[in-house]
Amino acid sequence: MRIDVVTIFPAYLDPLREALLGRAVERGLLEIAVHDLRRWTHDVHQAVDDAPYGGGPGMVMRPQVWGEALDEVLPAGPQPARLVVPTPAGRPFTQTTARAWADEQRLVFACGRYEGIDERVLLDARARGIEVDEVSIGDYVLVGGEVAVLVMVEAVARLLPGVLGNPRSAAEDSFSDGLLEGPSYTRPETWRELAVPDVLRGGNHAAIARWRRDRALERTRDRRPDLLDALPPDALDAADRAV
Numbered sequence: 001m002r003i004d005v006v007t008i009f010p011a012y013l014d015p016l017r018e019a020l021l022g023r024a025v026e027r028g029l030l031e032i033a034v035h036d037l038r039r040w041t042h043d044v045h046q047a048v049d050d051a052p053y054g055g056g057p058g059m060v061m062r063p064q065v066w067g068e069a070l071d072e073v074l075p076a077g078p079q080p081a082r083l084v085v086p087t088p089a090g091r092p093f094t095q096t097t098a099r100a101w102a103d104e105q106r107l108v109f110a111c112g113r114y115e116g117i118d119e120r121v122l123l124d125a126r127a128r129g130i131e132v133d134e135v136s137i138g139d140y141v142l143v144g145g146e147v148a149v150l151v152m153v154e155a156v157a158r159l160l161p162g163v164l165g166n167p168r169s170a171a172e173d174s175f176s177d178g179l180l181e182g183p184s185y186t187r188p189e190t191w192r193e194l195a196v197p198d199v200l201r202g203g204n205h206a207a208i209a210r211w212r213r214d215r216a217l218e219r220t221r222d223r224r225p226d227l228l229d230a231l232p233p234d235a236l237d238a239a240d241r242a243v
């Protein structure tokens with residue numbers, strides 16, 4: 001997979017060169033290119049924004065600059081590419097979204113700032129046959145799209161073959177069975193007079209699996225009852241419903 005990110009703050013994306021993602025790039029499992037949007041300005045001030053038509057708070061990012069940038073980064077023509085535009089007004093970005101995008105050959109992320117990008121940039125991209133997803137990573141307001149891109153790139157990249165050391169991790173993700181994962185423990189057996197639950201120290205794998213599912217059900221019911229409501233009717237058996 002190749003990922004391109006267009007931003008006026010390229011350094012915000014430096015974390016993509018670190019740790020797991022950095023190693024995946026070094027191993028050729030993933031290509032990441034970050035582009036400074038100001039490269040496509042032509043004025044001495046490198047202006048990327050202007051006042052909004054119709055008035056209102058803040059500034060809007062100019063279509064000309066974005067148009068030239070995306071013409072170069074995401075040229076027209078038959079290519080399987082998806083343009084992702086983070087925005088507070090976007091559809092929710094979820095694990096389902098991440099899984100779908102993990103099958104793409106190319107993802108191009110457009111990081112807005114100010115009050116966002118002139119709508120015509122998205123209309124023009126769609127008119128050029130490009131899939132455009134406007135997505136939000138959560139119900140809170142950020143200052144720009146860069147942090148959202150870090151979140152989304154990590155969520156997608158960890159699903160790519162070979163990126164995670166243990167492929168089971170992605171397969172057994174929290175949300176993979178529709179539930180939050182329960183508590184985890186490691187050595188020592190007792191720490192500050194707090195002991196690891198006995199069941200986890202025994203060898204009864206069926207009992208351990210049952211205990212873990214019970215804790216996941218309890219946690220999901222307590223913290224995310226909406227996930228329980230979204231489960232298919234046959235997702236919970238009698239033992240689950242007894243928790």
Ligand SMILES: N#Cc1c(-c2ccc3ccn(Cc4ccc(CN5CCOCC5)cc4)c3c2)n[nH]c1N
Pocket residue numbers: 057086087088090111112113114115116135136137138139140141142143144145146148
């Ligand atoms: N993903 C994601 C995000 C973002 C996000 C993503 C991309 C950009 C680009 C610019 N911004 C700043 C911004 C703030 C507020 C508003 C709304 N305005 C409407 C008029 O009244 C004032 C407020 C618009 C733009 C961004 C924020 N925030 N939260 C998420 N989950």
